Amino acid sequence: MILIGEYNNLKVSKKVDFGYYLEDEFGEEVLLPNSALNDKSVEEGDKLKVFVYRDSKDRIISTLKTPELTVGNIGHLEVVGQSPIGAFANFGLERDAFIPIKEQAFKLKVGKKYLFYMYLDKTDRLALTTRLDKYLETPEPDKFKVSDEVDAIIYDTCTNGTLNVAIDKKYRGLILGNEHFEYIHPGEEVKVRVKKIYDDGTLGVTTRKKRLDEKDVLTEKILQHLRENGGFMAFNDKSSPEDIKKTFSTSKNYFKIALGGLMRQKLITQDKEGTRLL
Structure with a gap:
């Protein structure tokens, strides 16, 4: 079964004027257009690792180009467009990924980068959300310790001044209101220090130095x-x-x-x- 929004290992089954058809072990085919070869020489019978998605005409195609984000993962992407029903972010391929209005926890600005989780919507199209809470992980014990310096990206803000952050784009963390003296906008990257590890594994971090x-x-x-x-x-x-x-x-x-x-x-x-x- 060919999976949309993910990498697939497929065999080149035949060449056509506009590209190559690839197939999985069950004979299901997907097109690899000439424009998506990424300068790679391809022959019939080759086995390729390709990313599969829907193009601007809503056709399922594959590419040898590397996207910045795949389904089920979190990435830091730039917003490149707005529409009445949502926004669009560049994830490295010809078609931008869609962010529905209901999946925007705050107002997105074109030209700014934010953290997004990528998923497939009900029509098998790639979509993004800024609502990351349920997708962030709890680090395994001893992965972090108090005083460690780590990279964080703000993904949401609270009215009491607390900032919700993703550590290494993966783990749940927070910066309390008294642990930062300047307002930090969602999407901003900051260097922080682990100050506390809560019972549930959430990392309490601070922008303040020792x-x-x-x-x-x-x-x-x-x-x-x-x-x-x-x-x-x-x-x-x-x-x-x-x-x-x-x-x-x-x-x-x-x-x-x-x-x-x-x-x-x-x-x-x-x-x-x-x-x-x-």
């Missing part, structure tokens, strides 16, 4: 801000948490720690107006 590293980065950011503003800034350890977060993307607690370190080094002085570089 405390010592974060202090060093923040210290340099404060000094740079002072240098760029004539050696003065209207911030001190009494400034509001909101203003500090907006300018320095950090908490007031971390900001006060960094200021204290700079004062001990006699690099700055504070007064009621703000902070000055010595």
